[in-house]
Amino acid sequence: MNDMSTEGYTTADGRKIGGTLMEMKNITLSFGGVKAITDISFDIKEGEIRAIIGPNGAGKSSMLNVISGFYIPQQGEVWYQGAKRPQMRPYEVARQGIARTFQNIALFDGMSVLDNVMTGRLNHMTTGLFAQGLWKGKAEAEEVANREKAEKIIDFLEIQAIRKTPVARLPYGLKKRVELARALAAEPSLLLLDEPMAGMNVEEKEDMSR
Ligand SMILES: Nc1ncnc2c1ncn2[C@@H]1O[C@H](COP(=O)(O)OP(=O)(O)OP(=O)(O)O)[C@@H](O)[C@H]1O
Ligand SMILES: [Mg+2]
Incomplete structure (x- = not known):
């Protein structure tokens, strides 16, 4: 045994x-x-x-x-x-396979929630920049598959309503959640969360725990 x-x-x-x-x-x-x-x-x-x-x-x-x-x-x-x-x-x-969040949130402020979460998928993309630019064949299939994974995590964390919103416009608690989404999108073997609930109100903490 x-x-x-x-x-x-x-x-x-x-x-x-x-x-x-x-x-x-x-x-x-x-x-x-x-x-x-x-x-x-x-x-x-x-x-x-x-x-x-x-x-x-x-x-x-x-x-x-x-x-x-x-x-x-x-x-x-x-x-x-x-x-x-x-x-x-x-x-x-x-x-x-190690993903993390930061105590002082580190997102791409000018990008949408979805695009931020997609950056968590980068290590799962194998096609080169040129193929991605052409958006043909394997590159297209890969992007679609990765987008589906990102969307699943966005659903799971209940941030669908803000998926197109630039991150800079979000309140603190939601930014924290987007950071968690990006880390989860990487499908890590080890997930590191640095003070995932610091500065959140009770309701936000309950959401996060769930
Ligand atoms: N980049 C750095 N340069 C210099 N000193 C640093 C650096 N990072 C951390 N320290 C120092 O190392 C010590 C530990 O800091 P750290 O941020 O790891 O603590 P912490 O337990 O995360 O604290 P907190 O609860 O405030 O987040 C502190 O004295 C801090 O000032
Ligand atoms: Mg700290």
């Missing part, structure tokens, strides 16, 4: 649960004299929800930035899907 704590198992609907997805080993990160993270280790299993808690300045965002490749720790190792991760740029980390 499998040792579920290390190997995990697959559910009837094909999801893998319980295997180790990520291991952070002895991570230390400092900015000049400021120690943001000191020798922190933890792991994340497939299918698991984990939270990092701590007061302002404790290093929560910094840890998410290390996981997503925005910050490079001075010490420690990042293991992902069973292999030690070499130093990577954020776009390379994203390609490995």
Whole structure:
């Protein structure tokens, strides 16, 4: 029998649960004299929800930035899907299936909600810029399929009514939801949410939880 704590198992609907997805080993990160993270280790299993808690300045965002490749720790190792991760740029980390939201929302303000969510699909697009420009054959089929996925997530998060609205015009709570939509659109193996409910009112928090 499998040792579920290390190997995990697959559910009837094909999801893998319980295997180790990520291991952070002895991570230390400092900015000049400021120690943001000191020798922190933890792991994340497939299918698991984990939270990092701590007061302002404790290093929560910094840890998410290390996981997503925005910050490079001075010490420690990042293991992902069973292999030690070499130093990577954020776009390379994203390609490995890690998506995130930002504490200070980072959307494309001038673009519509739908277009923002579509940017979450970029790593699933294989045709080149030229083919996409011509909008023929494979490029067309790919864009249609990706658009369907984006629309599904927009429905799921109940933001259909604002799908054509430029993000700059949205209130804070909805912007947060669009960021979540973009991250979900990437169909990540690991989803990082930095303070997904900060600054929301009770109703917005209830919506988000649901
Ligand atoms: N880019 C940076 N340059 C310099 N110092 C930084 C940088 N990012 C974070 N820090 C410092 O690292 C420490 C941890 O900050 P971090 O933002 O990770 O905390 P946090 O737990 O996310 O806090 P909050 O609850 O306010 O979001 C703080 O002292 C912060 O000032
Ligand atoms: Mg933070």
